[in-house]
Structure formats: C-alpha cells, structure tokens
Amino acid sequence: MSQIQSVVVRAAAAACAFAVLHPVAQSQPKAPAPLPVVYVKAGHLFDATSDNLRDNVVLVIEGERISKVAPAGEVKIPADAKVVDLSKSYVLPGLIDCHTHLEARSDKYDPINEVKQTPFMGGFNGVVNAAHTLQAGFTSVRDVGSSPFFAVDLRRYIDEGFIPGPRVVASGPALSITGGHGDMNGFAPSVSNMMYPAEKDFAIVDGPDEIRHAIRAQVKYGVDVIKILATGGVLSQGDKPGAEQFTYEEMKVAVETAHAAGRKVAAHAHGTQGIKDAVRAGVDSIEHGSLVDAEGIQLMKQHGTYLVADIYNDDYILGKAVEFGLPQENVDKERMVGRLQRENFQKAVEAGVKIAFGTDAGVYPHGDNAKQFHYMVKFGMTPAGAIRAATQSAADLIDRSKDVGTLEPGKYADLIAVTANPLAKVETLEHVSFVMKGGKVYKDEAGAAK
Ligand code: ARG
Numbered sequence: 001m002s003q004i005q006s007v008v009v010r011a012a013a014a015a016c017a018f019a020v021l022h023p024v025a026q027s028q029p030k031a032p033a034p035l036p037v038v039y040v041k042a043g044h045l046f047d048a049t050s051d052n053l054r055d056n057v058v059l060v061i062e063g064e065r066i067s068k069v070a071p072a073g074e075v076k077i078p079a080d081a082k083v084v085d086l087s088k089s090y091v092l093p094g095l096i097d098c099h100t101h102l103e104a105r106s107d108k109y110d111p112i113n114e115v116k117q118t119p120f121m122g123g124f125n126g127v128v129n130a131a132h133t134l135q136a137g138f139t140s141v142r143d144v145g146s147s148p149f150f151a152v153d154l155r156r157y158i159d160e161g162f163i164p165g166p167r168v169v170a171s172g173p174a175l176s177i178t179g180g181h182g183d184m185n186g187f188a189p190s191v192s193n194m195m196y197p198a199e200k201d202f203a204i205v206d207g208p209d210e211i212r213h214a215i216r217a218q219v220k221y222g223v224d225v226i227k228i229l230a231t232g233g234v235l236s237q238g239d240k241p242g243a244e245q246f247t248y249e250e251m252k253v254a255v256e257t258a259h260a261a262g263r264k265v266a267a268h269a270h271g272t273q274g275i276k277d278a279v280r281a282g283v284d285s286i287e288h289g290s291l292v293d294a295e296g297i298q299l300m301k302q303h304g305t306y307l308v309a310d311i312y313n314d315d316y317i318l319g320k321a322v323e324f325g326l327p328q329e330n331v332d333k334e335r336m337v338g339r340l341q342r343e344n345f346q347k348a349v350e351a352g353v354k355i356a357f358g359t360d361a362g363v364y365p366h367g368d369n370a371k372q373f374h375y376m377v378k379f380g381m382t383p384a385g386a387i388r389a390a391t392q393s394a395a396d397l398i399d400r401s402k403d404v405g406t407l408e409p410g411k412y413a414d415l416i417a418v419t420a421n422p423l424a425k426v427e428t429l430e431h432v433s434f435v436m437k438g439g440k441v442y443k444d445e446a447g448a449a450k
Helices: 003-021 119-135 150-159 189-195 197-202 207-220 248-260 272-281 294-303 313-323 328-351 369-378 383-389 392-397 426-430
Strands: 037-045 054-062 065-071 082-093 095-100 138-143 167-170 225-229 264-269 285-288 306-308 415-418 434-437 440-444
Touching (some): 054 082, 119 138, 119 150, 119 434, 138 392, 150 167, 207 248, 248 264, 248 272, 264 272, 272 285, 272 294, 306 392, 313 328, 369 383, 383 392
Parallel strands (some): 037 082, 138 167, 285 306
Antiparallel strands (some): 037 054, 082 415, 415 434, 434 440
C-alpha cells in the first residue's frame, strides 16, 4: 500500500468509528425553508421577448428567480406581502454589456501606465468599476481582456456576494500575435520580456500549438470565453487597425480548441479581411467590426455571427482621452476608424446582422455604458431593437439565455426601472432609478421597495 493509500484507509476507519460513537439523530428530512416572495408592480413592462410594452403587470419573485409574470388583475397580492411599487415606472430586464474591461481606468492614457499598474491596482479598479456598472443598470457583463485571471476572480467574489457587481462572464488576457494589438510594443526587448511573463504563456501566441496551449491553460484557470485579437487595434502601439494579425488557420485552431472546451470565441476585428477570416473560422462574435464590407456583412449573416460594435467610444477617445494623454498615434488611428465604424454598423443593422450590445467600457468610464444606446438608434436601430440587443440577444451571445436577458418565469430577477418611456427616448436608460439583481435591490432612488 502506498503512503497515500494508507492515509486514506486510516481516515476512513476513523470516520466509521466516529459514526458509531456519535450516531446522527434520526430526524425526518426537513422541508426546505420557503423562499422569500416579492411582488413587483410594473406600471409598464418591456420583457424583451418582443418589441412591445405591457401595462400593469405583476412579477412574482421567489428567492433569486421570477416565478410568475401576469396582468395585475390576475395576481392576488397578500396584505402582508413584500411589494416593490414600480407602478409609475418602466420596468426592463437588467442590461447586459458584452464588451467591458472592468480592470481598466479611463483617466490615464500614457502607455507607460501598463508598466506601472500592479495587480492590486487592477483589482481595486475592478471593485469600483463593478459597482458603477451595476448602479447603471447593467446586471451582467462579458469582460473580454484582463490580466490573468482578474475576471475569473472578480466573477467569483461577485457570485459569493462579497463584492457588489454585475454577473461576470470572464475571459483571460486576449490572445495576440507577437507584436500584435495585445503585445507590449514600443519598449526595449528586455522590458517587454520582463513585463508580461504570464501573458507570454497565456496570451502572446503564434501558430497552432501555442494557441492550443494558451486556450487550454486559460480554460484550466476558469475562463468562460476566449478573446482573440484578429486584427490590429486603435489603442495599441505600432500596429494598424486594418491589418490582419492571426491567420485564418490560426483562428480556426483557436475556434476548434475553444469550442471543444465549450467556450465561445470573441474576435476583436477592425480590419476588412480579418473580419471575414474570423467569421469563416467560426468565431461567435466580431468585436468593433469597424471596416466590415458588404461581403463581410453577408458572411456574418450566413454564419449567424454577432456584431458587438463599440460605437460610443469614438466620442470619448477624441475628447477626454486626448486630454488624459492619449498619444498622437492613437488619435490618428481613431480618426481613421471612428466614423466608418458607425456607418458600417448601420449597414450591418440594415442587412439584418445579429447585434449584441457591447461598449468597451474601461476605454471610457464604467457606468456610462448606456450612452451607447443613443448611437445605436441614430445609426439604424429602433429603441426596442437596441434594448433587445442589450438584453435578449446579449444573453444569447454570452450563453446565459436560461438565466438572464428577458423577464419570464424561471429567469433570475435581474430587472431595472426608468421613469420615462425608453421606447420613446432611448437615452432614458442613461438614468436608471431602480436596480434589482437576483431578487436583491441594489438601487432604489424613489423608495419603491419601502
Ligand atoms: N479597444 C479598441 C482598440 O483599441 C478600441 C477601439 C475604439 N474605437 C472605436 N472607434 N470603436 O482597437
């Protein structure tokens, strides 16, 4: 018998002896304690299963989930029941942002900051940013690109209830080619190599073998989704947004490896050819999509690929980011893609490409996520369509449809309220007055739950 086996046998023997000496009291199996029930009176309800509003609806919430959604006349609310009175408000599912970076701050743009930021600073940023995001009515996010494995840890602490924040669908660091959008360019080799020992293993990868290794390693450490950098970017040094970075073959390996592990792939792609190759390789979403052409749009439709276009970002990058020290190289790149991205977004919307809401929060301040609705409507969507992109469709993209995205029995009680009709004026969503996540109230400006 090996040493380990003998330890196991002795432990089992000790457990038996304990059970004989201390028999468990024979009791009837107890019925589980009833879940707390809350009745939410919704004056107007947008449940995100259609484009319509319904008036005077009651949602019954048992514990964390919705058990019933019905016309007010059909629900008998007991006299002593706990009621959330939103009868003068518009109630919607909690919003979902499919492209955030909760580790990042948006008030420092000098690339040298990357060298200065400790993991502690990134963690502190995450705590603050998660709170701002939840207060803004975003009850779920997909976080696509952070230090290993910030988002996994944040997800855990939020799920434990230790940190208030949105539900997190976590990626690890984004996979980048050497010298690509995710690499530390512009530094001496000694600095660059020393900087990111972990990223070197998990994220800076070339060729099928390194890609497979990095994805398997990320899965091992608990990521929900894989982010790849298919083309160059705007806010990186020394690369071009329009240029393809991973090859089609590399992306195909990334998709096969991630899908085999049950993980979706989000592909950062501004460039025309990189978008098409990523779509053909089978990625689940194109992030940014700035320079997509007619063929790329058709391919996305054919493959059912989501477009997640951060079309508010341009305002902030060309405004505040410049004030906060954004280098000229990045300003020039933004000027190249910003307007085209919005125009091409409209073409994709008109062609019927699937759209999911994602903003790149972290580039601009977390909590301002809803500012993007204005642009989604300005560039071709209806308010209902834009809201469904941030609820029902977003839930589909992040693989959480059975839990979030619509207000139906069985889903988490993740809901928000606004005081004016968001279908008449989508910007209303920039001022959310009530936030509930998993049946727990996190914001209640008008005292609806009193
Ligand atoms: N993270 C992206 C990048 O660096 C931001 C792009 C922002 N610009 C835009 N027009 N969406 O490439």
